[in-house]
Amino acid sequence: MAEQYLVDYMYVLVLLVMGIVCGLGPLIISRIFAPRELYSKTLETYECGMDPYGTAWNIRFDISYYLYALIFLAFDVDVLFLFPVATAFDGVSAVRGISELFIFVGILSLAIVYAWVKGVFTWPKRRKVC
Numbered sequence: 673m674a675e676q677y678l679v680d681y682m683y684v685l686v687l688l689v690m691g692i693v694c695g696l697g698p699l700i701i702s703r704i705f706a707p708r709e710l711y712s713k714t715l716e717t718y719e720c721g722m723d724p725y726g727t728a729w730n731i732r733f734d735i736s737y738y739l740y741a742l743i744f745l746a747f748d749v750d751v752l753f754l755f756p757v758a759t760a761f762d763g764v765s766a767v768r769g770i771s772e773l774f775i776f777v778g779i780l781s782l783a784i785v786y787a788w789v790k791g792v793f794t795w796p797k798r799r800k801v802c
Contacts, residue, residue: 739792743784750780 757776761769787793 739787743787743792746783747780750776 754773754776757773758769761772
């Protein structure tokens with residue numbers, strides 16, 4: 673029986689060591705292969721092989737992009753909650769489990785309906801600059 677405990681602790685030890693190696697490995701490798709001298713070109717941002725112009729603060733995004741990102745993030749996190757809920761409802765009846773999942777998804781759908789009514793999904797018309 674004591675051998676089984678040692679095997680279990682060995683698994684934990686191996687996973688702990690691998691976690692530390694995977695965490696520190698890229699840091700050590702980048703320290704080894706990083707250039708030692710800093711040039712003015714290496715301090716600039718890299719944009720697909722093209723020379724950058726201006727600063728990052730010159731670019732303005734429309735608020736619609738941020739609203740789409742927030743809605744995506746909310747539903748992405750909520751979909752992650754569906755997996756534990758689906759596994760927790762294996763002990764209840766199928767009708768109750770499915771109805772509670774539909775209620776959960778229905779409440780999430782109300783958020784989309786609310787955003788739609790508020791006009792989040794309508795893109796503003798762009799004027800052509802000639």
